Amino acid sequence: MLVPYEWIREFVDIPADPNEVSRRLTMIGLEVEGTASVDGDVVFEVNVTPNRPDCLSIIGIARELSAAFDVSLRIPPHSVSGGQPDSDFTVDILDHDLCNRYTGRVIAGVRIAGSPEWIRKKLEKCGIRSVNNVVDITNYVLLEFGHPLHAFDADLLKGKKVVVATPDSFRKTLNSFMHEKAADRADSGTEARIRTLDGTERIMPRDSLLIWDAENPVAVAGVMGGAESEVTGHTGNIFLESAYFDPSSVRKTSKGLGLSSESSYRFERGTDIEFLEKALDRAALLIQEIAGGTVHKIIDAYPVRYRAVPVEVKYERIRKALGIALTNTEMLGILKRLDIPSEDRGEDFVVLPPSGRRDIVSESDVAEEIARIFGYENIPTTNPRSPLPSGHLNQKFFTMHRIRGTMMKAGFTEAINFSFMGMSDLDMIKVPEADQRRKVMALSNPLSQDGCLLRTTLVPSLIANLKYNLDRGMTDVRLFEVARVFENTEERLPKEEVRLAGVFYTGRSPSLWKEDVRGFFIAKGAIESLFCEVRTGQYTFVPCTESYLHAGQSADILVQGSRIGYLGVLGPDMVEKLDLKKQKPEIVVFEINLEPILLGSSDVVQYAEIPRYPSVERDVAVVVDEAIPSSRIQDLIRTYPSHFIADVSVFDYFRGGNIPEGKKSLAYNIIYRSKERTLRDEEIEELHASIVAYIIQQTGGELRK
Secondary structure, X not given: OEEEHHHHHOOEOOOOOHHHHXXXXXXXXXXXXXXXXXXXXXXXXXXXXXXXXXXXOHHHHHHXXXXXXXXXXXXXXXXOOOOEOOOXXXXXXXXXXXXXXXXXXXXXXXXXXXXXXXXXXXXXXOOOOOOOHHHHHHHHHHHHHOOOOEEEEHHHOHHHEEEEEOHHHHHHOHHHHOOHHXXXXXXXXXXXXXXXXXXXXXXXXXXOOEEEOOOOEEEEOOOEEEHHHOOOOOOOEEEEEEEEEOHHHHHHHHHHHOOOOHHHHHHHXXXXXXXXXXXXXXXXXXXXXXXXXXXXXXXXEOOOOOOOOOEEEEHHHHHHHHOOOOOHHHHHHHHHHOOOOEEEOOOEEEEOOOXXXXXXXXXXXXXXXXXXXXXXXXOOOOOOOOOOOOOOOOHHHHHHHHHHHHHHHOOOXXXXXXXXXXXXXXXXXXXXXXXXXXXXXXXXXOOOHHHOEEOOOOHHHHHHHHHHHHOOOOOEEEEEEXXXXXXXXXXXXXXXXXXXXXXXXXXXXXXXXXXXOOHHHHHHHHHHHHHHHOOOOOEEEEEOOOOOEEEEEEEEEEEOOEEEEEXXXXXXXXXXXXXXXXXXXXXXXXXXXXXXXXXXXXOOOOOOOOOOOOOEEEEEEEEEEOOOOHHHHHHHHHOOOOOOEEEEEEEEEEOOOOOOOOEEEEEEEEEEOOOOOOOOHHHXXXXXXXXXXXXXXXXXXXXXX
């Protein structure tokens, strides 16, 4: 909004130069974004926030400055003396919720001509071109008082009637008070058409508010007048309008038509329903002085009266909120300077927001008004005194922290991806149709089709991360992600699970030493370290069921007998799909449901006494069917009924040679120890032999020769 400095000074004696006025306006919440010199005057460009429509006028800005500098405010003369008796014009408001008040005056015998130079110059400084004296006066009062007005050619309003209504409401009442011609037209259709002042014919929505004469729409309420009733050089009598229209209705109509104006800008934010009468009188007075004519008495339809909603405020809470020791009298004095009525009640006071300040609805709003005028720069800066609670992080948080730390110790870097995926991601990893991961939840407003679903698995995102890095020449990629997945359960909210997923790839590059450990076992070792860190119970690795992994280099992960995830090398067809075949990569992926681990984790650490007696080691190598997993034989040894078995580990796997086809050789190292004494060779030999016999019996295997 453009505000000339000299125009403000007509209403308030500002004891400051333009630079200080600019600074003070900014400090009280009316930011001055720039200044310009026009005809020796300084014009401020003021950014008025949407909640302060009362400042969209010269008087509104002057009122703020009068409060800031604590000087009196002068309102320009606006009383119309005398006035002819009521004219033959009538006003009817059919939609009271969209138009709470409509006032008007007939001014007869006006002379349309050019405007005086002082009006033209003020309008030009504010960016408005001059049209004629009557139209210029309505624009002048719009800028001065902040309330939009509109002048109709009274002789062009049929039936000397003004009706405020939507097209539907207008047509429903035609038969009761309109003549037969209009009623016939109402039956012809539901469209309302009007040619606005910009020369465009517009079809009006059925719920838009219009101003009608006895037959036709003559203005779009709050937006723009109609060309059929505009004031021209032939106009002799005018009907001057000043009304209050519902802000949301004006905004909806303005946006729907793609039509904006100075009037709609103010009506959309809310005008002053009480002050509009003064604006009407001010314009009528100026028209009478400049264009002549006889002013008739006001026509005022006011079906929905403004009632101030009291706001109760406690003095002490204002002081605590602002951190300043203002007295009760100082607070009430600031509100008085802002023309905001208030009533002292001892420990508190009641504010009655004026009709132009509908933004004041709570105690916080009152505190803001007091702080603005007192001066934000005058409020001392202090450190908060409220002690923050120490808080206690739960066990789940600590477990998650240990999980991330363990993966980083293993050389992995954490990745963070969006929680979205597409159905093509599930197709890529060959998820079966009946799989739980197919129970997806679609987004109502996705960013793209590739991310239109909530993730049910983390692996596709990490594979995409891997490909991104490989395409840029990275030869060592170790990424992990801890995030939630979402399963559609047909309930209001999806089922959520916290998952850990990872991808591992190390390219072949020249090195001083040879590393023979396969990526599968490096990733498996990281997972086993994780289970050890969070003290997970018994876990095992069994043949995998995931179809997109290499059949001989993959495993399902079981904890306490339940599958919680999988680990494996991407199958050759998957590598080919990803266009990575030329690099011949061994890509290992894994995904683990962390919910059982988080629920079963404990911060209790159990310590054991260091063994006092020596251990005895024995090895056993058995030939069994290839289908029997090594973990099964380990479990057989661990669960054998003996207190002397301290540990068991597999140290050799062999196939081929003298081993029959379909068979494999597995060798285990068993450690025996007693907590009470040193074991004797003969009892260990007997125990070891019985364990070997038990393994052969349970597996149908034989000792390797």
